[in-house]
Amino acid sequence: MSRTDEVVDGVRRMITGGELGPGDRLPVEKDLAERLGVSRGSLREGVRALTVLGVLDTRQGDGTYVTSLDPARLMSSLQFVVDLHGDTSARPFHAVRRVLETEAAGLAAHRITPEALEQARTVLDQAARTLAQQPVDHPAFIEADTEFHRIVADQGGNPVITALVEAIAGRTARERLWRGLHEEGAEARTQRDHEAVWRALAAGDAEAARVRMAAHLLDVEETLPLVPADAPDAAE
Amino acid sequence: MSRTDEVVDGVRRMITGGELGPGDRLPVEKDLAERLGVSRGSLREGVRALTVLGVLDTRQGDGTYVTSLDPARLMSSLQFVVDLHGDTSARPFHAVRRVLETEAAGLAAHRITPEALEQARTVLDQAARTLAQQPVDHPAFIEADTEFHRIVADQGGNPVITALVEAIAGRTARERLWRGLHEEGAEARTQRDHEAVWRALAAGDAEAARVRMAAHLLDVEETLPLVPADAPDAAE
DNA sequence: CGCAGGGATTCATCGGAGGAATCGGTGCGC
């Protein structure tokens, strides 16, 4: 076990042991290093690792603090590693996205707020306008697509689902998805699918919302490469 | 943007840019630090962070290598942050577990291997024996429970689902789950639920496998605290 | 041909020093 691992484990114990909670401030580097029996360099490596994981937050001139430990914060590091994957492993990731977003859509049908429903309506109208003009503003449509899915996932009310979907279907993954999608009419079909999801949400019909969202994401999934190519699960 | 962030981003670019792939070796610390324009200390902090994330692997006396980058490796860091959460946020995490394992069970019904089916049978028989003796060997039953779910999740064939379930329903989470479950007959009911799932898998009935697994996990879920307590989403 | 030994390479850890950002108290001007 390396010194850095001891630091990570030591801080973990301080949190799970109740000594440190969200928002609390850690001892200064010198003291904490001495307490854990490591040099300042090793301490900093461990603290930095926990910072990348979203557990700690260091502010120069101020101190080091425990973050809110929200799922959204803690899952953000996941997005980084997901983005490292190439197109070949996009399908299993997207299958997870489909399952989670389908569940979220079903949940959202019963608990979506009028404001969120109206916001989703606005996003869909904006997307429709981008499709109506020539030439089509593809980045704008992708942006609207992302926003619509984000709203639905968030209205599911499960912060873990929201965070996971954000990590798996974040900006990089989304751009890669649309980049491989040059099929004619794909955007128009996406728009129709979204409209169907929206109607189900507006009607409070959970089953319809699930089916519509699942069908939409299955459509998307079929455009992805079926099997990891001959190459191993490599970054592209 | 800190020096460490530059290191993380620089290595990310080297991977996504194709310069580095799984198993490849990075330049030695001195060279890489010079190339990225940072000191060795800052370089080490960045490399260490990527090591914790499961992207890099450093071996003393040998060198630093890119890992396989498979989902299982990259999700392992997720388990750490999930375990940081207290009992209060167990429910949303378990809901995700339920959705994913339900999907995996459905997939497994069509593709489970005879060997895996037999292995699951053996685990269930072992669990039955632990329940038959007095006093009941609770740790052994928990172990069998975990193993059964692991087999089913793995046989779903989606490595991302397997890795996520492992991270969310790993050892710490599982122990915490059973610790709060002192209800009489809970283990016997779990055993019956598992048997039902096994029969569905053996029959190749995907729908039955989904329903049985979902019902089982819903049962478990109802034993969890309903709403985050008055306290914020704190570590316990 | 197999194996033990030793040097070279590489990462691991430590200690110290100066710089940059932030916070909080102080004193001035209004």
Next chain:
DNA sequence: GCGCACCGATTCCTCCGATGAATCCCTGCG
């Protein structure tokens, strides 16, 4: 009295150099 600029203390950020530990690989012996 009140607001604001200033300044010193605190804290993290970055760098540099040196030593120890683990591994690899070449060499030489049996």
